[in-house]
Amino acid sequence: MVVVPVRAGAPNDRASRAADLVAGTLSELYDGGFVDPQGWDRSVPDRVWDAFAPAIRSRAREDATSFTVAALPANVRRMHVATSSLTVRVLMGPNGSAEAAVAGLTFEAEGALESGEGVAVSSHATLLLRPIEGRWRIIAYPDTGTRIALPPPAPEVRGPSAALAPVAAGPGGTR
């Protein structure tokens, strides 16, 4: 972990601890949403939504496809994170406690469907978090996005020129 002060002041243990907790919340969110197919049954496990503040939880569920691949109709057998990065900026209040955090996260994962086909996922998110009801929870997600890539269908179906052709899909638009 690298602690980088962006305002005057020495690195602060409480900021580091808060960053650990934020990382914990996000690990649970993305672990549950992307990496752990054991908990999926073509729906998102409830524990995933615990990362969100109660006030925005129902809205986050509406945007589920941005936070998880668990809602995909295709069965995912396994997922595996290839690369990831997380940056957490922590706002310290006047009493020295961590009041809010902005987290920037990116990762790329690879995996396999039950059919044996490969699947690649890349995701990014910028999230606002605050301590609510005993843990750091997401209070807003100004920017999130998930891209899912699959091998193209057999050439006789689509033709070789179809490879890498983008398929646009808005929120909620899954196969």
Add this chain to the structure above:
Amino acid sequence: MTRRAGSGRGPLELAAGLDRDRRRRARLRGRRITRVGIAAIVFAVALSTTLGLLGQGAPRRALAEQHAVELHAAHDASYVPVARGDGPLFILALGSDARPGQNVLRERADSIHIIGVDRRRERATILGFPRDSWVPIPGHGRGKINSAMSIGGPTLMVRTVESLTGIRMDYWMLTSFRGLSRMVDAVGGLVLDVPYAMNDPASHANLSKGVQRLKGWQALAFARNRKDTPQGDFSRSLNQGRLFLAALAQLRSEFRSDPGRLLTWMVTGSRNLHTDLAFDTLLDLAITASQVPPSAVNNLVAPGSSGWVGSASVVFLSGRASGMYADMRADGVVG
């Protein structure tokens, strides 16, 4: 299995630490903040690592081994909730004319604005008062509105505005000449459409007309200039509202490109504002402000006319101002 990078503690220890913080915050939350931000620090904690999100220990099957992939789906989402509430929200925003060494809380108010927020419809009104407005000051007869602060600090200032308008203030916030200048500099200057050229030696306002990025001292000069304006005190108050709007537009724009900028604005504000807003409420308002388009905000000045009381030049607020107060009282906005 998930392992948090950089953390050697177990979940129970982390939870216990957080509980201690929450209890301490709960004790402190009731305390009114008169000057926040001395200890406010933003840290960037960069965790650049494989997060430990590795799941099942399955052998890698890199898609690169396959000849081609196609984008199957792209899902983007964005949601930033604004502060909700049943009734309108009113904040009295003040600028003290204290010079270096003087008590910021006990000098005259050079800038006096009610910021009314209609939380239901996400609209707002900034209503300014000419500083020479001749008004009743509770317990002190009549006087210029700006003198209420030198007599009784922000508390009497709030009571004076409440008595004048019939609008109950939820919060107040106050900055100084130096505070304003520092805030503007800390956010990298403020982009403002200066409505007319200014050349006023008294305020040091020397600005050409048009859109430009102002440094802190220039923003302060713009806010203080009343001599080289079309309508003196009224124009000055309107220009001060323009600064609010410019800050709102800039916060909104910066938040869109980097939400982390909100933290910089919070630190800057908390270091240079005196307020009775709790820090977490200030943060809620800052998040809300980042979502409000300037086009949803009216910038107005209470109307009136200049006159004299003895040898003092004053402003007599008109009956039309009373109508604006009544309108604003209902839902937070005029119009």
